[in-house]
Every structure is written in structure tokens, then in C-alpha cells.
Amino acid sequence: MNIENSCQHIEEMLSGYLDGELTQQEGQHVNVHMGQCATCAHFFAQLRQLQGSIQQTRYPELETEKLRKLLHDSTSHTLQGVSWFAIVAGVVTILVMAAYEFWMNSVMPWYERLAIGLLWGGGLGLFVSVLRQRLIARKTDKYRKVKL
Ligand SMILES: [Zn+2]
Incomplete structure (x- = not known):
């Protein structure tokens, strides 16, 4: 041999x-x-x-890859972005118009209107910041799931 x-x-x-x-x-x-x-x-x-x-x-890695692609699917990503923009634009329009109406038609003196405006603005700011944190936390959760 x-x-x-x-x-x-x-x-x-x-x-x-x-x-x-x-x-x-x-x-x-x-x-x-x-x-x-x-x-x-x-x-x-x-x-x-x-x-x-x-x-x-x-x-299982291939399954994870599919899941990742699904989450990062560009069409639904764009659609989500557009939807969010529409919602935010609608809410902002309503708020701006309401604030304008309130400012123009109120019989309150200007400092009372200013105080109420500040209260509303502060409350809204807090709400948006909490919403933002929730959204970031949700994104991080998704990321963790994919990385498993
Ligand atoms: Zn042999």
C-alpha cells in the first residue's frame, strides 16, 4: 500500500x-x-x-434571518413611517388650531392664557418624552429578540 x-x-x-x-x-x-x-x-x-x-x-439561524428581514422589511418600514407622520401631523394641526382658537377667542386676560398655555405645553412635552422612551424601549426589545 x-x-x-x-x-x-x-x-x-x-x-x-x-x-x-x-x-x-x-x-x-x-x-x-x-x-x-x-x-x-x-x-x-x-x-x-x-x-x-x-x-x-x-x-434556526435561517429562521432568525427571516424574522430579521421581516422586521426590516422596507415597505412596511416606509408605511409605518408615513403613518406615524400622518398621525403626528394631524395631532399637531389640531393642537395648533386649538391653541390659536383659545388665544384669539378667549375672554381671559393675556397672563391667564399664557399660564394655561404653559401648563398645556409642559404636559404635552412630558407626554411626548414618555412616548419617545416607550418607543425606544420597544425597539430595543425587538433587537434583543432578534439577537437571541
Ligand atoms: Zn483506511
Whole structure:
């Protein structure tokens, strides 16, 4: 038995054989040797099984990738952005008009109107800041889920 057909040499080529990376000649060498050598044939079977289980553990990663793509889907992302803009624009318009009406039509003296305006403005500012924090927290949650 020459060095080309020794078990060690075959074992070194087995992973390439499994991945189909060997030349036709090399593949034939491995084939012929495994037909004669139970040890190498058994080793190859184990290697193939091992690779199969690695591919199985890779599968959940593919699912995660799909989930990530779904979350970052550009169409729904754009739609969400437009929707948010519409809602915010609507709310801002109503608030501006209400403030304008209040300022123009109120019979209160200017300092009372100013005080009420400040109270409303402060309350709104707090509300928006809380909303912003919630949204950021939600985004972080999504990110964590994807990273698992
Ligand atoms: Zn062998």
C-alpha cells in the first residue's frame, strides 16, 4: 500500500470529499479506499452524520434571518413611517388650531392664557418624552429578540 492510499491520507481528504471539493481522481481514490477499508468508511459515515447535525443547528439561524428581514422589511418600514407622520401631523394641526382658537377667542386676560398655555405645553412635552422612551424601549426589545 503506497502513501497515497494510506488511511491518514484518506482521512485528510474526507471532509473535502464530503463537500465535493476533491478532483475526480482524488474522489475515486477515496471511493476505492473506502470500499476496501472499513475503518475509513466508518469514519466517513461519522463525519457525514456530524455535518448533518451541524446543518440542523444552522436551521434556526435561517429562521432568525427571516424574522430579521421581516422586521426590516422596507415597505412596511416606509408605511409605518408615513403613518406615524400622518398621525403626528394631524395631532399637531389640531393642537395648533386649538391653541390659536383659545388665544384669539378667549375672554381671559393675556397672563391667564399664557399660564394655561404653559401648563398645556409642559404636559404635552412630558407626554411626548414618555412616548419617545416607550418607543425606544420597544425597539430595543425587538433587537434583543432578534439577537437571541
Ligand atoms: Zn483506511
